[in-house]
Amino acid sequence: MFGDYSLGDLGSIFAMQGFAGLILFSVYVLMALGLAIIFGQMGVINMAHGEFMILGAYMTWLCSEFFAAYLPSLFGIYFFVAMALAFVASGSLGMLVEWALIKRLYKRPLDTLLATWGLSLILQQAYRSIFGPREVGVNLPDWMLGSLQVTDSIEVPINGLLVMALTILITIAVYLLIFRSRWGQQVRAVVQNRVMAGAVGIDTEKVDRLTFGLGCGIAGIAGSAFTMIGSTGPTSGQLYIVDTFLVVVFGGAASLFGTIASAFTISQTQSTLEFFLSGSMAKVITLLAVVAILMLRPQGLFTLKVRR
Amino acid sequence: MAGNDDGTHSRLRRRLLMGMAAVPLSGLLPRIALADAPATAAINTTGLAVTDTDVTVGILHSVTGTMAISETGSVQAEKLAISQINDAGGVLGRKINFIQEDGASDWPTFAEKAKKLLVNDKCAAVFGCWTSASRKAVLPVFEQYNGMLYYPTFYEGLEQSKNVIYTGQEATQQILAGLDWVTKEKGAKTFYLLGSDYIWPRTSNKIARKHIENHMTGTSVVGEDYFPLGHTQFNSVINKIKLKKPDVIYAIIVGGSNVAFYKQLKAAGIDMSKQTLMTISVTEDEIDGIGGDNIAGAYACMKYFQSLDNPNNKEFVPAFKKMWGEKTVIGDVTQAAYLGPWLWKLTVEKAGSFDVDKIAAASPGIEFTKAPEGYVKIHENHHLWSKTRVGLAQKDGQFKVVYESPELIEPNPFPKGYQ
Numbered sequence: 246m247f248g249d250y251s252l253g254d255l256g257s258i259f260a261m262q263g264f265a266g267l268i269l270f271s272v273y274v275l276m277a278l279g280l281a282i283i284f285g286q287m288g289v290i291n292m293a294h295g296e297f298m299i300l301g302a303y304m305t306w307l308c309s310e311f312f313a314a315y316l317p318s319l320f321g322i323y324f325f326v327a328m329a330l331a332f333v334a335s336g337s338l339g340m341l342v343e344w345a346l347i348k349r350l351y352k353r354p355l356d357t358l359l360a361t362w363g364l365s366l367i368l369q370q371a372y373r374s375i376f377g378p379r380e381v382g383v384n385l386p387d388w389m390l391g392s393l394q395v396t397d398s399i400e401v402p403i404n405g406l407l408v409m410a411l412t413i414l415i416t417i418a419v420y421l422l423i424f425r426s427r428w429g430q431q432v433r434a435v436v437q438n439r440v441m442a443g444a445v446g447i448d449t450e451k452v453d454r455l456t457f458g459l460g461c462g463i464a465g466i467a468g469s470a471f472t473m474i475g476s477t478g479p480t481s482g483q484l485y486i487v488d489t490f491l492v493v494v495f496g497g498a499a500s501l502f503g504t505i506a507s508a509f510t511i512s513q514t515q516s517t518l519e520f521f522l523s524g525s526m527a528k529v530i531t532l533l534a535v536v537a538i539l540m541l542r543p544q545g546l547f548t549l550k551v552r553r
Numbered sequence: 554m555a556g557n558d559d560g561t562h563s564r565l566r567r568r569l570l571m572g573m574a575a576v577p578l579s580g581l582l583p584r585i586a587l588a589d590a591p592a593t594a595a596i597n598t599t600g601l602a603v604t605d606t607d608v609t610v611g612i613l614h615s616v617t618g619t620m621a622i623s624e625t626g627s628v629q630a631e632k633l634a635i636s637q638i639n640d641a642g643g644v645l646g647r648k649i650n651f652i653q654e655d656g657a658s659d660w661p662t663f664a665e666k667a668k669k670l671l672v673n674d675k676c677a678a679v680f681g682c683w684t685s686a687s688r689k690a691v692l693p694v695f696e697q698y699n700g701m702l703y704y705p706t707f708y709e710g711l712e713q714s715k716n717v718i719y720t721g722q723e724a725t726q727q728i729l730a731g732l733d734w735v736t737k738e739k740g741a742k743t744f745y746l747l748g749s750d751y752i753w754p755r756t757s758n759k760i761a762r763k764h765i766e767n768h769m770t771g772t773s774v775v776g777e778d779y780f781p782l783g784h785t786q787f788n789s790v791i792n793k794i795k796l797k798k799p800d801v802i803y804a805i806i807v808g809g810s811n812v813a814f815y816k817q818l819k820a821a822g823i824d825m826s827k828q829t830l831m832t833i834s835v836t837e838d839e840i841d842g843i844g845g846d847n848i849a850g851a852y853a854c855m856k857y858f859q860s861l862d863n864p865n866n867k868e869f870v871p872a873f874k875k876m877w878g879e880k881t882v883i884g885d886v887t888q889a890a891y892l893g894p895w896l897w898k899l900t901v902e903k904a905g906s907f908d909v910d911k912i913a914a915a916s917p918g919i920e921f922t923k924a925p926e927g928y929v930k931i932h933e934n935h936h937l938w939s940k941t942r943v944g945l946a947q948k949d950g951q952f953k954v955v956y957e958s959p960e961l962i963e964p965n966p967f968p969k970g971y972q
Binding site for chain 1: 616617618619621622625750777778779780781783784785786788789790791792793795796808809810811812813816817819820821822838840841842843844845846
């Protein structure tokens, strides 16, 4: 099927396709990271994850409008302010939700699924009432648009590179926070044995609230970043939720490393298949493969080996 | 007619009640007031919600859920048309009241609400639905209870009903003239077809492919791809397009995917000045979300653009903005929705009756000269004769009209040789 193309053409397509796969990988990691923290560390199935992302996207939109109106000279860097705001907004809402809703459901994990699904509907309608049913257009600074011309025929989208950089940064930050900080030690202690952790003086309620807030905050950053590549509307969060759960479940619930490995596997499969087949068929085959592997390994790719 | 017994019964009771109410009033009312309006009994023989002063119609769109983004404009246009008709004296001397129901982006809900509007509220006509799925869901209801639906969206065709007036384009009206234009004007030879994976894009692309392969010379389709609704990652297909180098990218992607597609296309450096991008799924409404920067340079094939330069449109756009705010934009479907109440009013007046059977029979040949898109006429098959126009997307979110078919194009919902 490649007979008609020159070697140079093929080379540059493979290079660009490689980048496409890596960008998809970054997108998957970014959207799954927050969920993996909440699901993996707390066992809460957060169906409203997409809506926390969209809150971040709306914060970015508000920020872009604000900068365009009052600080046009700083418009070029508004995106960084927006991301910080998105983190704070989604994180605070997350902690509020944890305090009002999730806290009461820790002993009934399946009920969290229903409760957070209801929460997602409430949030969607709230966005619709506040921001209107139509999608909003987030204006980006000029330097974030377009692509880098690497060679004559190889072009790499700048927004993709930014998503990749952001993903690496956040992954490292989360790693340091969970595995190298004192607070992370407490989180892991609570995951491994809640009662024992409480007995040695860890404030488990506070740890829970902060963990949930952190997960939601990262979702907010992801949503903010996705204004570069996707839509911002009341129901846009729904576009991501299935893929997000797929990545987390396939990776093995309690393992951050598993999440990254699974995002890599799924994104590469998906993007390669999409190149050779049509978009819909690629999705079908990817899902079938995931189902087959989960049948053989129901616990996911990686699991923590802890005594429960 | 399963509901016939109930119908006669309640109709009798309603007549009785109306008669009783009319007795004391008839003495008080000056006879002149009713002189130009025909008697209700004569123009409403089937028990619709028509009184001596009022007539009730229904508006049935999604104002919550995924589709609210698209259907909001249609609701606004229908309300504007109704208020304008009322200001101009109503229909057969009767003021239009509307009952609005929310289909909530859920097809069974649409059917349920349609039944409510027809059976409980006895609406004389219903303006509504947007997606084909919602129309298919309410169609049996309208046929069973003999209601009248004015459906605004451009759609895939392959349907025709006595109980529906299709005020948007069926697929051939939207597609063929645009393909002819791009081939002639841009010298296009190769096409890459893209779409979201459901009935409308698939049927439309099928028609496009047949036209490209069988009805034009020297043109071919070099690729065809579909994506699940809500797909957000298009980098792989963009690479495929780069490899195939088609002259025209023909895109029918809808919803949130649309935004993702154009943003990623732009970021991947596909320059719309070298390759032509043609779409039938992006109106001014969608550009709001996509962002003018991301889509400037693309061509859209529609029958209406907000920027149309004609006297009707110059009255319509300010009236719409006055009612719904300076920042609102008006897309193709919004305009088609605006036609519904007007066409219904003209038909009622021609038929001299609100009865659905008489309206269905009187519809063919109805002309509306004040349509923002220009002149329209209802065809025998209950679709509209309309022109096809090609617009070039601008950075400010508007289209510049670059082509207009010289004649009105005949609606052909069952095109031979295209299936």
